Amino acid sequence: MNPLAVSLAWHRLVLGLVLAGCTLLAQAITITDDRGRRLQFDAPPQRVVSLLPSSTESLCEMQQCQRLVGTDRYSNWPESVRSLPKVGGGIDPNIEAIVALKPDVVLLSVSSRVSDRLEALGLKVVALEPKTHADVRRVLNIIGDLFAVPREQGADRLWRVIDAAVQAAAQSLPPRARGARVFFEVSRGPYAAGPASFIGETLARLGVRNVVPADLGPFPRLSPEYLLRAQPELIMLSNRSAQPPALYPGWHHLAAIQAGRLCIFGPEQADVLVRPGPRMAEAARLMAACLSEKFS
Template sequence: MKRGLLFLVSLLLSVALAQFPRTVTDDAGRSVTLKKAPQRIVSMLPSATETICSLSEAACKRIVATDQFSNWPEMVKGLPKAGGFINPNPELIVSLKPDLVIISQGRLLEALERAGLTVYVTNPKTYDDIFRTARAYAELLGLRAEAERLVARVQAEVFALETRAAKASERPLVYYEIDPTPYTVGPSSFIGTLISKARGQNIIPAELGPFPRINPELVVQKKPQVMVVTHPEVSAIRNRPGWASVPAVRNNRICAFSGEASDLLSRPGPRVAQGLKLLIECFHPSLK
């Protein structure tokens, strides 16, 4: 019995080792080669942190630092924070001697490559990217089976909520505002897909792209019935020229989200179903 168990462990270990070295292509079109499964990872965007930690607890423990906004799960809160998109700290990253750094921007890439680090660039924008990146991170870590389990679970959660939303009798016109510039979301973005799955109709034309900056007059023209706002300047919306006549403002159908709720809506990662639930409850209060 013991000999059989040792053989099985040895076999599983040899299979895992056989996956490396491997070369993958990142979202910047770069070839990234890993000689072995990385054990010291720096994750510089929250969705990557959450996805890796959702693959397995052991995978999460490989993360040695994150960006300043990664705050889930609980076990990553105490890790060193290497800044954010605007203020990254390459010196701290290099000092931690990671064997893989996951980033979303080019400026940081140059500094890390000069230091000889292995860097993977990721840029999830669409709903399908949530699952594509889960599989991509799992490929980097040698955790393919874990990725398939995660993808299946998240898709099942989304489907259950989508089925619930289908019971709604209306499909309100929706405007979603990321910041007061204003930046919003197009139908092709992952948030745009969630709006559709929650039985809402996004007022933003698809040709403007996934995350466009718009002319505020467009909102006045499109007359959304519901607004979703994920920044703190909600009160100022009523004072914008012409916006008092917008149905969502006039009827006080503005759903303002902050803190963890904003995180759930804005991160293309494994908690996407929880973000979808928030939108369903916003668009269709009777389904709560």
């Protein structure tokens, strides 16, 4: 082979290797989770275990449901995820069951106590903590970036839907509902949705006032007597159990209860309301419907 041909072949080989390396670098994904940890993936994860219902829903709304190989016991939407293997709850997951699914990544809460154990077993963990509207938007970005979903098709699109729905819900309220003093119980305790929570922020955008002070945090546990002093004009209860809700002692003295200004959201509606993800648009409509009914 003449020297010129050898030289050209060598240059083609080097160019091919460089282009291949650039392609691999382009496919590599780097994200920072809500623990502040920087994680790198050679490509979008193909096998995913989600221990957060909101992450399960976000992933599916970005048309990536097919990547899920297992979820926590509470992930129940969309319908297709109900048939997936269940690996316990976010607080008490089954480590052996998760490892057996051979996931490329596990999505879980920052407060989960199993992150270190899973990582010690060689699994990659992305910890997320959406508590506010800004958190939800950031988490949507993280999930979209992790699975290489373009922002315009994924996170940005979902947030526009949420934002527009909250705005439309606010505009639908009757004048009497505006400025109403509201209490929202997230779960039995009572655990309340404070102004700093994503639920509290939605209520604020609807134009109502939260009887829980911001300094108590996003989801404080209150004494039942607290409401007797706060005297909200309307109460929203998230009843995630299938059992009829029971009022706390003394609550029958509340003016809101006596006036019938109580909205009880059953299990399916409660799931929508308490999950910081793509169904926040529907949650805003549910809250607005309650306010419109009780103040019409």
